[in-house]
Amino acid sequence: MSLTYKDSGVDKEAGYKEVQMIKKFIEKTHIPGVLSHLGGFSGMFQLDISEMKEPVLVSGTDGVGTKLKLAFMMDRHDTIGEDCVAMCANDILCQGAKPLFFLDYIATGKLLPEKMASIVEGVANGCVKAGCALVGGETAEMPGFYQEGEYDVAGFVVGAVDKSRIITGETIRPGDVILGLPSSGLHSNGFSLVRKIVFDRMGYSVDTYVEELEKTIGEELLVPTRIYSKQVLPLLKEFDIKGLSHITGGGFFENIPRMLPEGTMAKVDTGVIKTPKIFKLLQEWGQIEEEEMYGTFNMGVGMVLVADPDEAERIAHHLVEKDEEFYVLGEVVEGEKGVEIWKV
Secondary structure (H helix, E strand, O other): OOOOOHHHOOOHHHHHHHHHHHHHHHHOOOOOOEOOOOOOOOOOEOOOOOOOOOEEEEEEEEEOHHHHHHHHHHOOOOOHHHHHHHHHHHHHHOOOOEEEEEEEEEEEOOOOHHHHHHHHHHHHHHHHHHOOEEEEEEEEEOOOOOOOOOEEEEEEEEEEEEHHHOOOOOOOOOOOEEEEEEOOOOOOOOHHHHHHHHHHHOOOOOOOEEOOOOEEHHHHHOOOOOOOHHHHHHHHHHOOOOEEEEOOOOHHHHHHHHHOOOOEEEEEEHHHOOOOHHHHHHHHHHOOOHHHHHOOOOOOEEEEEEEOHHHHHHHHHHHHHOOOOOEEEEEEEEOOOEEEEEOO
8 A cells, every 4th residue: 555645644635725715915015125936945035235335134033932832722823923023023113124035934733724824824914913924934844853733933133223223232321221122022032930820720611710810810911912023113213212121031120131231230119110911920920030030021111222321312202292201210320231220
């Protein structure tokens, strides 16, 4: 009896069906510069350098970590792709780069076209929010490698910035002001600890309704990571921003110092932050120390920027005019590179 590839667990027809299903999602992300179409061997993007003297390409790659477990547990897959885009696009914003195009990689044990299409729909939604094009990707069916119903998602983004406009943080000085943009919730970090608290310690299921949140815990944990392109890119055009930091894994203590030069410290007043209820509940349920919380989670602030006092005031006025919420978190002071948190 002869064997076929399908007999080994790989269904090529399912792959062809997925391609047809995701076509409409990909096309809605296309922006000027996209030259390729779905089905080719590569994605092509024409770089417009008319407004740049020395264009520099900036790239980033990331996944969404164990937040994927929540998607598996809820059997909901239309937001996790947005998280993947956010984790990549927000990172390159920190160098002042405008995201241009994105590629995704999805690996699974059994290719279910509807599920894969739902993931790609989330990726496309994230690309629209980031202002970049989804120009390609790969769906790998790997029977026997992933447990039934599970998959992994990773992404790769390329952006561009004029060399003279690259944000390095090297001009940050004591006295500069630190501003923060709110997060949408947990984003995509700390989920190993979150799951240990919520499911192991508290014994909740994803369907457990939490009165303080006015939703199930699963719904709260799957809220997509906020993408900051539409807030940050206009600021980069109009103002002199010295430093940007995406608050991801490692929270305040790991990420804010990444933009600081030696001899400077960030002094942050956490009392001004409207910390989402989920963080306070996790701290209470897990009996977690304050320092651990700020060293693991974003605590309600997803993007931090630094500017001199006059420029920070102008930025604040701009954000108010645009009805964008923000926090004046504190200032840069002399000291060993790091973060000091306090609460008024």
